[in-house]
Amino acid sequence: EAGVAQSPRYKIIEKRQSVAFWCNPISGHATLYWYQQILGQGPKLLIQFQNNGVVDDSQLPKDRFSAERLKGVDSTLKIQPAKLEDSAVYLCASSFAGSLNTGELFFGEGSRLTVL
Amino acid sequence: AQTVTQSQPEMSVQEAETVTLSCTYDTSESDYYLFWYKQPPSRQMILVIRQEAYKQQNATENRFSVNFQKAAKSFSLKISDSQLGDAAMYFCAYRSGSGNTPLVFGKGTRLSVIA
Numbered sequence: 001e002a003g004v005a006q007s008p009r010y011k012i013i014e015k016r017q018s019v020a021f022w023c024n025p026i027s028g029h030a031t032l033y034w035y036q037q038i039l040g041q042g043p044k045l046l047i048q049f050q051n052n053g054v055v056d057d058s059q060l061p062k063d064r065f066s067a068e069r070l071k072g073v074d075s076t077l078k079i080q081p082a083k084l085e086d087s088a089v090y091l092c093a094s095s096f097a098g099s100l101n102t103g104e105l106f107f108g109e110g111s112r113l114t115v116l
Numbered sequence: 117a118q119t120v121t122q123s124q125p126e127m128s129v130q131e132a133e134t135v136t137l138s139c140t141y142d143t144s145e146s147d148y149y150l151f152w153y154k155q156p157p158s159r160q161m162i163l164v165i166r167q168e169a170y171k172q173q174n175a176t177e178n179r180f181s182v183n184f185q186k187a188a189k190s191f192s193l194k195i196s197d198s199q200l201g202d203a204a205m206y207f208c209a210y211r212s213g214s215g216n217t218p219l220v221f222g223k224g225t226r227l228s229v230i231a
Contacts, residue, residue, distance in 0.1 A: 003160070033218055042120075042207050042221035043161075050216060091161070103149040103211045105219055107161040 002026065004108035006092050011112045018080035019073065021111045024073070029053075033105065034067055034077050035091040040062030043091055050097055079113075087115045118143045122222035129198045130230050131203070136183075137193045137225045139208030147213030150184065152193045155205040155224075156164050163207065169213070195227075203229045 005024040013019050025032050031050050035043035046065065048055040051072040060067065064083070070073040079086055089112045093105040119142045129135035141150070152164040167175045167184050174182050179196045195202055205226050209219040 019174065031216055040223070042122075042223045043219075043223075045218045048216075048218050056218065075152065093161075097216050101216060101221075103151065104163050109158075109160045 001114075004092055004094055006108035006111050008111060009109065010112050010114075012116065013082055015084055015115050016081040018078065019082060019113060020079075021077045021090050021092075021113075023075045023077070023092030023108060025075075025092070026106055028096070029094035029106070030072070030097035031095045031101070032069055032075050033091075033093045034075070034096075037089045037091055037110070039088070046077070046090075063071055082113075082115045084115050087113055089108065089113070118145075118210050118212070118220050120220055120222035122208055122209050122225050124225045125223070126226045126228070127145045128228040128230055129195070129202075131200060133198055134194060134196045135227065137195075137199055137206050137208075137227070139191045139222060140160055140194070140209050141189050141191065141208070143189070143212075144211065145212055145214070149211045149213060150182075151209040151211070151219065152180070152191075153205065153207045153209060153221075154180070154202075156201075157204070161207070165193065198227050198229050200231060203227055216221075 034046040037043040047067045049055040049069045067077045089110040090106045092111045121140045150167045155161040155219045165177045183192045205224045207224045208222040
């Protein structure tokens, strides 16, 4: 079974530039999450989708971050303009929804962003 | 809001020995799930073990077991017969039992295994 796919694995940009990360969840997983993991910290939720609708984006810095999941499958997270403090690993995860949801999240390998 | 605290930034264990990682959490809910996830260097995070709050019996998965103390809001992970492949960041996580809610993670404990 294919896992959660993310790209790119690594990205280096200058501050004020833009960047986009892509995620393809496990087939059949209705729920998709983007987490931000700053070095030395635990992952922090940025946004949660169920199908193509947003469930929770309360911690997404909406002045610079945006995310979409137009067809309820893959998702894109964009940062524009990037700041130094956005340097982090961006983790995508997916899970079943409803009665199939055991609470387990399946994670991708992450996209490591360095902002110079 | 729920919080998860891991008070040990780093731990080390000799190969074949036993180590315990600590986790405490704060919640007013009675229905929830607790998890330990493992994140090896440059590899994806994977689930180690899961505990439902309504179950009194501690979860066990091969060499991994938990000590779930609901009243104390404590959820420690014991790794027996430690192996070199156990070296990783370990994250304790909480999820509300109501609805399709996300995981709340602690800051993690880095485990080193010494040969």
